[in-house]
Every structure is written in structure tokens, then in C-alpha cells.
Amino acid sequence: MAYSNKYIFAALPRTQRGTPLVLGGDPKGKNFLYTNGNSVIIRNIDQPEIADVYTEHSCAVNVAKYSPSGFYISSGDVSGKVRIWDTVNKEHILKNEFQPLGGPIKDIAWSADSQRMCVVGDGRERFGHVFMSETGTSVGEISGQAKPMNSVDFRPTRPFRIITASEDNTVAVFEGPPFKFKCTKQEHTRFAQAVRYSPSGSLFASAGFDGKIFLYDGTSSELKGEIGGPAHKGGVYGVAWSPDGKQLLSCSGDKTCRLWDVETSQMVSEFAMGTTVDDQQVSCLWQGPHLLTVSLSGFINYLDVNNPSKPHRILKGHNKPITKLALNEDKDKVYTASHDGFVTKWDAKTGVNDRIGGNGHGNQINGLVCDVNSVYSSGIDDTFRKAGHGDGDAAGSYENVTIALGSQPRAMDIYKEKSLIVVPTVKELLVLSGDKKVSSQAVSYEPSSVSVNQHTGDVAIGGTGDNKVHIYKWEGTSLTPGAELEHLGAITDCKYSPDGKYLVACDSNRKVILYSTEEYKLAHNKEWGFHTARVNCVGWSPDGQRVASGSLDTCIIIWNLAQPAKHLVIKNAHPQSQITSLDWLDNETIVSTGQDCNTKLWTVPTA
Incomplete structure (x- = not known):
């Protein structure tokens, strides 16, 4: 008698006030990624009820990103460990594990050929590291900023560049490979929180807690101008480029998201997300036709460009046990x-x-x-x-x-x-x-x-x-x-x-x-x-x-009254998490909940 996992009603992202959240997007446009506790959650962007959960980290995960090839995901945790695992097999086989930093990893970026990776965060000896994803061999030095780095991005086209945003209010630029420090940009007056290259690599944007967004030339790193004046009344937690690079989406602690025309630096539309503290916007992702943002409550909003007053879908649920x-x-x-x-x-x-x-x-x-x-x-x-x-x-x-x-x-x-x-x-x-x-x-x-x-x-x-x-x-x-x-x-x-x-x-x-x-x-x-x-x-x-x-013990066991000596074990039903409650929907379907914030449906046939 076999059992199968029918559905996972997935946990929401675990958010923290004053801390940006990083969403990862699938290069094939099918899925998006976020983290909650020790788990990386993979959800189908068109049908978010379809979800998968990766639970192999031994401590809380901060960020997960797809490789540009789409075959691998790298995830970084609070201990400074990076795990690279495959997306093809259901078991998500581990390819490599590295320890590039001695403290929490806050962001990860892959090079366009999926060969190199840069991670940034709050390490004891350094705040960033760039290395080969196959071997872990260093391919340069990420230094030149005095405080923890919050965000990193790889230029998607040659000549390769790496940009990092730091709590010392600067954006640093590195040229390579091997990557060497080139310069810092000092336009921000508070923490620089997000840096992202445009899809073509011709521009990059930086956003900070001063509410400002700046645009720079992707090759020379020269300042092109400021978007808005300032872009938001509160800190900007994230930016995301449209696939054609003509527009930019920003999300802010002022409880709004805004859509910008890159050429004119003017606002196209504003999405007012609510009035409570929980409506602060801590992350955004632009994937194909979908514009996603995450509220401080953990809710995932699908923005409607044609009706900015109301998201056309909001994913709710739990991000606590x-x-x-x-x-x-x-x-x-x-x-x-x-x-x-x-x-x-x-x-x-x-x-x-x-x-x-x-x-x-x-x-x-x-x-x-x-x-x-x-x-x-x-x-x-x-x-x-x-x-x-x-x-x-x-x-x-x-x-x-x-x-x-x-x-x-x-x-x-x-x-x-x-x-x-x-x-x-x-x-x-x-x-x-x-x-x-x-x-x-x-x-x-x-x-x-x-x-x-x-x-x-x-x-x-x-x-x-x-x-x-x-x-x-x-x-x-x-x-x-x-x-x-x-x-x-x-x-x-x-x-x-x-x-x-x-x-x-x-x-x-x-x-x-x-x-x-x-x-x-x-x-x-x-x-x-x-x-x-x-x-x-x-x-x-x-x-x-x-x-x-x-x-x-994380397991569910099914016992049979007619055959008391027989039982069926669902091992690791909620991995690394105890089962808190369960019930039967019908004679062959069990629903269970756990401290991992997920709700799971199991098919357990009678014969």
C-alpha cells in the first residue's frame, strides 16, 4: 500500500520588519522561490497551489536563486553556508556545498553562464565572496565596503561586472574576472538595499532606505540620473526590471509599489497596498507577465497593471507554525x-x-x-x-x-x-x-x-x-x-x-x-x-x-482496526518539523499541518 503527497498548501515567506526579502525567479518563467525558516519554497507562478519544499538546510535560509540555466538552485543560510542543488529530480540532489562567509548570507547572484556565483552578507572576515560554482575556487575579491552587504548582482553580458549594495550607504562596482574593486558610488544617504542590472546589462539600478533609486550605466558605472524625486516616502526594499528593460518596479516601506518609465524617470502608476504596518512592501519580482510583491504580513500580491487600486490575486496562508x-x-x-x-x-x-x-x-x-x-x-x-x-x-x-x-x-x-x-x-x-x-x-x-x-x-x-x-x-x-x-x-x-x-x-x-x-x-x-x-x-x-x-518524530503512521499488526509510515511528512494536527478529508485522504507552516494533503489508498 503506497502513499503519495497530493498537495502542499505552502507557507508564506517569513518576513522581518526593516529587512528586505529576496524573491528568486525561474529563468523559464514557471516558478518563483522564497524562504521560510529552514525551507526553500518553490511555487508555480501561474498555479501557486502547486508547490515544492526543499528542507535540507540545518538552519534558517535567507535567500534562494535559480541559476540562469534553470537546472540548479543555490540557497544561502544564516550560518554562511551555500547549497547548490538540482531542480530536475524530485529529491533535489545536492551538487555542492560551500561555506563562503562566516555569517548570514543576504543575497546571491549567478553569472550568465551559470559558472560563477557571488554571495554577500554579514561575514566575520568578509562581506562578500565570488567563486566557481563547480569547485568553489575563488575568482576575485569582493571588498571595499566597510559594513555588511545587503544585495548583489552579476552583469548578464560581457564585460562582466559585479555590483554590491552595503549598509555603509555605498554601491560598489567590481570588474573581472578575476574580480577586483573598481569604485564606489556614494549617492545614497542611508543603507543601500538593492542593486539590479537590466536584462540587457546596459543599465543598473540601486535603491536605498533614503527612499531614492538611482540609475547607472551598466558598463562604465557612471550615474545616469535619479528616478522620481525621491522615488518613495519610505525606504525602498527592492527593485525589479521588466523583461524588455523599459520599466522598473519598486517596493517600499511607505506601503506602496510604483512602476517607473526608465527613459523618462517618471512614474507610470502607483499601487497603494494598504494602510497598516503589515502592508509595508518588502520584496518584488517581475517575471514574464507577473508582477509580484510581498507584504510585511507575508502575503504575496499579484499586481494588476490595468487596475493599480487592487491586486488581481493575493496569496494568503501562514508564515508562523x-x-x-x-x-x-x-x-x-x-x-x-x-x-x-x-x-x-x-x-x-x-x-x-x-x-x-x-x-x-x-x-x-x-x-x-x-x-x-x-x-x-x-x-x-x-x-x-x-x-x-x-x-x-x-x-x-x-x-x-x-x-x-x-x-x-x-x-x-x-x-x-x-x-x-x-x-x-x-x-x-x-x-x-x-x-x-x-x-x-x-x-x-x-x-x-x-x-x-x-x-x-x-x-x-x-x-x-x-x-x-x-x-x-x-x-x-x-x-x-x-x-x-x-x-x-x-x-x-x-x-x-x-x-x-x-x-x-x-x-x-x-x-x-x-x-x-x-x-x-x-x-x-x-x-x-x-x-x-x-x-x-x-x-x-x-x-x-x-x-x-x-x-x-516528523512521521505520520496509519493504523488499521481490521489488521492491528499492520501499519503504514509516512516518513518525514513535514521534514525537520513536528506534526501539530491532522484529520481525514475522506477514507483515502489525510490533511496534516506542521511547525514548518505548511499544510499537506496525502493520498493513502485502502487497498
């Missing part, structure tokens, strides 16, 4: 909640997404559940909130319903028949109905998870301090304690089967244990213990025949 996952009643929409308090709604078939609007939690969400009409969430701001499902692919907004919980919620489930929501917090078990609390009960243990048996009404609460699953019965709207099921480790999750006949619980002792709900006895003698670390979450297939478990 995903903590919870919930499905709507029809199981065609996936809701994911993240560490920073945002909830995203995904179409399970297409990957089209939108973010729930309005006044949300603003902090980590620990509970997420759906019924026919609403999405309910609880977060570590100690509140319970409610949102509508929205129409079509558009997500709804939080309603003006906020219930103060009194202490930190740990999970949440709903008893649909009676419309009662159970919220275990660190101190008590709360029952909510409508817009208010209807009962509360103090507990002597610390809850971690909750599941309601939709057939009998039984409520299972996992405990972390006492290593027990506590079973409760209803008395009106209150819960009364019943059986206790003892484990050898803290309970991390528990779920009743769709038919209510079984309860599965997982723990920090790497075990997944199945109980019959008739008397809450072990359902079989076979121990499910093939995970190598704490099991974080469990989920039932709709037919109640299989259980999936996700773990700190």
Missing part, C-alpha cells in the same frame, strides 16, 4: 490556525485560500472546531471567539462574540446535538452554549485535549499531569466524572471514532492506544508504538476503519 486544524461539515474546506492567532480557510480541492477577518485572537490558537454555521476558536489570550464560514472561497469574519475564559484554553470540541462546546482550560472544564458559559468545573489535573462522542455524549479529556484520560457524562449542561484510563505518559490527544464505538488516545510515551467505549477496555492486545518520539495528534477515517497519528 500552524497549531490547529479543523474541517467543515462537508469536509471540502480546511481551516488552519497559527501561532500568531490567524485562521485561514482553504479549499481542499484547489488550495485557494482566504484569511478570516475582523478582530481575532492576536496570539496562539489552541482550539478550533466547526459546525454547520460557524467556526469557533479559543486562544491563549484566554478568549473564545466565533466566525462565519463566508461565501464560496472567501473566508468569513469574526463576529462580535467574545467570551472571557478565565485561564488558558488547551483544546475544544462541540456536542453537536445539544450545541454545547466543551473548552478544557488549565484550571477548569468550561461548557459554553450560545454566547455564554453555562457551567464550569475545577480540575486537579492539567487538560491537554478533548473529544465528544457524538452518539453517547461521553466526553474524553486528556490529562498531562496525571497521565490519564478522564471520561465524563452529562448532567444537563454540567459534566460529571466517570472512568479513568491510565497511560505511561502525558496524554497529548484523544478522539472518538465516527460511529462512537471506539476511543483512541496518544501520549508522550510514543503510544497510540485504542479503547472500546462499551466498558472503556482495551480494544485489542496489539500495542501501537512505532513512533520514536511523543505522539501529538490522532484522527479517524470517516468509515472508522483507520487511525492516523502524527508525532514529534
Whole structure:
């Protein structure tokens, strides 16, 4: 029985205020690249739902760029390491690994023949290095600037030149090969943040935090003039040339992007991207007909030249670890909640997404559940909130319903028949109905998870301090304690089967244990213990025949009730990242989330 990865609903770029982000473009025009944590994310520019993730770096990656041939990608991380890997094979086989700098790499540029590479950043001994991509042999010296270098570009035509932008406010020019320092350009009055040659190499542009953009001759490096006066009211984070070299796109911290006519240095159009801090524009890329920019929020905007007032598409999602996952009643929409308090709604078939609007939690969400009409969430701001499902692919907004919980919620489930929501917090078990609390009960243990048996009404609460699953019965709207099921480790999750006949619980002792709900006895003698670390979450297939478990060991294991001795392991389901939540869309499709900020769909056939 084989499994396959059906889709990756990819993470957004990880952004940081005051720091430019570098997007990489595929020379063939198909894909674009960005980074998030240890991952390099490759997305199809026409169908961004199609994505691939490279996870072989051992620390955070800052930049990734395609070689001009399109066969390789080079990525640089915060330790100063560069990895060169192929784009042809699914496994992305490593070609070379070098350590050109002793600190974070901020930008990478390839020569037009894909033979040479220049990297810049904040090294201990130097701020830049140029070398052969095959051997790592140095082909010159990148020096002459006194502070870390932020950006680099290679002239695409002969005679070759390299330009670098530095935090000492200068742009440096190097001639070669072998490359030697020629001169610095000192027009900028604040950090120089981006340098880019035009496609023909006849010009290059530099942009800085002084809001200015300058144009220079590509061969002699003489100043040709300034674009705009200044180009932006805030710092300019990036520039991108049109394929014909006649226009230039700029993005700025003043929350605008602007399109410039290079010949006249006049603005063609302005894209106003919003009014909040999150609308600052930290990166841009011009690829074929697509003009992409990245907001500080991580959103990727597809600008519409014919309608500058509104992007024709915005890619949303998460760039912080995903903590919870919930499905709507029809199981065609996936809701994911993240560490920073945002909830995203995904179409399970297409990957089209939108973010729930309005006044949300603003902090980590620990509970997420759906019924026919609403999405309910609880977060570590100690509140319970409610949102509508929205129409079509558009997500709804939080309603003006906020219930103060009194202490930190740990999970949440709903008893649909009676419309009662159970919220275990660190101190008590709360029952909510409508817009208010209807009962509360103090507990002597610390809850971690909750599941309601939709057939009998039984409520299972996992405990972390006492290593027990506590079973409760209803008395009106209150819960009364019943059986206790003892484990050898803290309970991390528990779920009743769709038919209510079984309860599965997982723990920090790497075990997944199945109980019959008739008397809450072990359902079989076979121990499910093939995970190598704490099991974080469990989920039932709709037919109640299989259980999936996700773990700190990055694996998902599928267990079969009919054949307890057999199991299927999805290794490295979220590489270098623990599985935080999972569920089944149908009897052959699992959806999982991880700390890598990605949501993945898996096909696991029954036969």
C-alpha cells in the first residue's frame, strides 16, 4: 500500500520588519522561490497551489536563486553556508556545498553562464565572496565596503561586472574576472538595499532606505540620473526590471509599489497596498507577465497593471507554525490556525485560500472546531471567539462574540446535538452554549485535549499531569466524572471514532492506544508504538476503519482496526518539523499541518 503527497498548501515567506526579502525567479518563467525558516519554497507562478519544499538546510535560509540555466538552485543560510542543488529530480540532489562567509548570507547572484556565483552578507572576515560554482575556487575579491552587504548582482553580458549594495550607504562596482574593486558610488544617504542590472546589462539600478533609486550605466558605472524625486516616502526594499528593460518596479516601506518609465524617470502608476504596518512592501519580482510583491504580513500580491487600486490575486496562508486544524461539515474546506492567532480557510480541492477577518485572537490558537454555521476558536489570550464560514472561497469574519475564559484554553470540541462546546482550560472544564458559559468545573489535573462522542455524549479529556484520560457524562449542561484510563505518559490527544464505538488516545510515551467505549477496555492486545518520539495528534477515517497519528518524530503512521499488526509510515511528512494536527478529508485522504507552516494533503489508498 503506497502513499503519495497530493498537495502542499505552502507557507508564506517569513518576513522581518526593516529587512528586505529576496524573491528568486525561474529563468523559464514557471516558478518563483522564497524562504521560510529552514525551507526553500518553490511555487508555480501561474498555479501557486502547486508547490515544492526543499528542507535540507540545518538552519534558517535567507535567500534562494535559480541559476540562469534553470537546472540548479543555490540557497544561502544564516550560518554562511551555500547549497547548490538540482531542480530536475524530485529529491533535489545536492551538487555542492560551500561555506563562503562566516555569517548570514543576504543575497546571491549567478553569472550568465551559470559558472560563477557571488554571495554577500554579514561575514566575520568578509562581506562578500565570488567563486566557481563547480569547485568553489575563488575568482576575485569582493571588498571595499566597510559594513555588511545587503544585495548583489552579476552583469548578464560581457564585460562582466559585479555590483554590491552595503549598509555603509555605498554601491560598489567590481570588474573581472578575476574580480577586483573598481569604485564606489556614494549617492545614497542611508543603507543601500538593492542593486539590479537590466536584462540587457546596459543599465543598473540601486535603491536605498533614503527612499531614492538611482540609475547607472551598466558598463562604465557612471550615474545616469535619479528616478522620481525621491522615488518613495519610505525606504525602498527592492527593485525589479521588466523583461524588455523599459520599466522598473519598486517596493517600499511607505506601503506602496510604483512602476517607473526608465527613459523618462517618471512614474507610470502607483499601487497603494494598504494602510497598516503589515502592508509595508518588502520584496518584488517581475517575471514574464507577473508582477509580484510581498507584504510585511507575508502575503504575496499579484499586481494588476490595468487596475493599480487592487491586486488581481493575493496569496494568503501562514508564515508562523500552524497549531490547529479543523474541517467543515462537508469536509471540502480546511481551516488552519497559527501561532500568531490567524485562521485561514482553504479549499481542499484547489488550495485557494482566504484569511478570516475582523478582530481575532492576536496570539496562539489552541482550539478550533466547526459546525454547520460557524467556526469557533479559543486562544491563549484566554478568549473564545466565533466566525462565519463566508461565501464560496472567501473566508468569513469574526463576529462580535467574545467570551472571557478565565485561564488558558488547551483544546475544544462541540456536542453537536445539544450545541454545547466543551473548552478544557488549565484550571477548569468550561461548557459554553450560545454566547455564554453555562457551567464550569475545577480540575486537579492539567487538560491537554478533548473529544465528544457524538452518539453517547461521553466526553474524553486528556490529562498531562496525571497521565490519564478522564471520561465524563452529562448532567444537563454540567459534566460529571466517570472512568479513568491510565497511560505511561502525558496524554497529548484523544478522539472518538465516527460511529462512537471506539476511543483512541496518544501520549508522550510514543503510544497510540485504542479503547472500546462499551466498558472503556482495551480494544485489542496489539500495542501501537512505532513512533520514536511523543505522539501529538490522532484522527479517524470517516468509515472508522483507520487511525492516523502524527508525532514529534516528523512521521505520520496509519493504523488499521481490521489488521492491528499492520501499519503504514509516512516518513518525514513535514521534514525537520513536528506534526501539530491532522484529520481525514475522506477514507483515502489525510490533511496534516506542521511547525514548518505548511499544510499537506496525502493520498493513502485502502487497498
